[in-house]
Amino acid sequence: MMGIDELRHDAAAVSHWAQHRFLALVIGAILISLFLVSVAMSIYNSSGAAQLDLSRPGYVAVRKAAGNGDSVVNYPSNGTLDKAALDKFKKLYTERMNRVMSTSGYEDSAMSDDSLQLTTPAPVQ
Amino acid sequence: MQKISLIAVAIIVTLTGGVAQAQEQTPLILDDAQISHIRTRCVDVQSFLSRLRANDGLRRVNLGQQYETISTRLMAPMNSRIALNKLDGVDLTKTAVDFNTQLDVFRESYREYEKAITTTIDMKCKDQPVTFYDSVMAARAKRVVLKESMAELSVLLQRYSTQFNQFSQTTLQKSGESQ
Numbered sequence: 001m002m003g004i005d006e007l008r009h010d011a012a013a014v015s016h017w018a019q020h021r022f023l024a025l026v027i028g029a030i031l032i033s034l035f036l037v038s039v040a041m042s043i044y045n046s047s048g049a050a051q052l053d054l055s056r057p058g059y060v061a062v063r064k065a066a067g068n069g070d071s072v073v074n075y076p077s078n079g080t081l082d083k084a085a086l087d088k089f090k091k092l093y094t095e096r097m098n099r100v101m102s103t104s105g106y107e108d109s110a111m112s113d114d115s116l117q118l119t120t121p122a123p124v125q
Numbered sequence: 126m127q128k129i130s131l132i133a134v135a136i137i138v139t140l141t142g143g144v145a146q147a148q149e150q151t152p153l154i155l156d157d158a159q160i161s162h163i164r165t166r167c168v169d170v171q172s173f174l175s176r177l178r179a180n181d182g183l184r185r186v187n188l189g190q191q192y193e194t195i196s197t198r199l200m201a202p203m204n205s206r207i208a209l210n211k212l213d214g215v216d217l218t219k220t221a222v223d224f225n226t227q228l229d230v231f232r233e234s235y236r237e238y239e240k241a242i243t244t245t246i247d248m249k250c251k252d253q254p255v256t257f258y259d260s261v262m263a264a265r266a267k268r269v270v271l272k273e274s275m276a277e278l279s280v281l282l283q284r285y286s287t288q289f290n291q292f293s294q295t296t297l298q299k300s301g302e303s304q
Contacts, residue, residue: 048232051239052186058175062183073194077202081210082300086293093199093289097282100191105184106238106272110177111265116170118258119159 160254167250167257174264178242185235192228192278200224200285212296216288224281231274238267 044050054063073092079085113119155163200221207214241264250257 048236051182051232051236052189054182054186059179059182061176062179065183066186073198075199075202077205078209079206081206081212081296083297085206086296089199089203090289090293093195093286096191096195096199097286100188100195100282101279103184103188103191105188106181106268106275108265108269108272111174111261111268116166116173116261118163118166118170118261119155 155255155258163254163258164251167254170261171246171248171250174242174246174261178239178246181242182239185239188275189232192231195282196221196225196228203289207292212292214292217285217292220281220285220288224278224285227274227277227281231271231278234267234271234274238264238271241267 050056053059054066073096075089075092109115200217204214204218204221207217241260245257245260245264248257248260
């Protein structure tokens with residue numbers, strides 16, 4: 001049979017948990033959400049999605065210029081390959097290829113020492 | 126005796142190899158004037174690199190769209206159509222596979238380059254001018270790799286075009302249709 005002191009102790013223990021369970025729930029929810037956000041961020045960074053995200057700080061100036069005016073290309077993956085079909089493909093492909101080939105980018109000169117003026121001291125005036 | 130000689134030769138080769146490698150990787154030695162100059166210029170350079178990164182990001186998005194369109198909406202359907210018509214499109218398929226592989230290299234090269242240039246931009250360059258300069262050199266090297274991967278994609282695009290023209294001529298000749 002339980003004594004009065006044991007009953008008091010149990011009651012105190014129950015009320016202690018009851019008092020803090022809401023706080024524990026909130027902390028638990030925050031910890032779980034932090035974990036899920038960290039997983040999501042690591043996937044975002046490792047998948048290459050981050051590099052395509054122009055909503056990041058520092059890309060505001062160029063954001064509007066992204067992906068303008070490119071119509072969707074659809075070439076059917078079935079059907080006969082007659083002259084008309086081949087000509088249509090050639091037209092679509094050549095157009096896209098020329099567009100890509102005419103794009104200059106990632107030139108070495110943009111980051112050369114001369115361009116950045118890093119190693120040549122400025123002339124003393 | 127022979128064993129000792131061989132070990133000695135191996136040690137010498139290893140050491141000289143190590144020295145040669147070290148010499149290859151030795152960064153440019155900066156004098157005090159240059160370090161001071163870098164410290165003065167670095168904030169402007171970071172600002173320039175920040176703008177360059179934004180423009181490069183835009184180019185990556187636009188180029189990526191073009192490459193994806195060509196790969197998934199043109200090359201893949203054409204290869205599928207050739208297969209369904211039971212025609213010989215092995216060369217075209219191989220080039221398309223190479224293109225996709227190279228596209229992965231391009232994506233990875235850009236990721237590496239962006240990481241390198243972001244490190245350079247975020248660095249406290251006035252406190253670490255030499256590290257900053259090394260970081261610029263590292264980003265520059267990544268940019269060269271990126272440019273090379275882009276050039277390789279252009280080569281593959283051109284190759285697919287040439288192969289398609291040959292395929293087209295052969296197919297039309299076989300079917301009796303003239304151009």
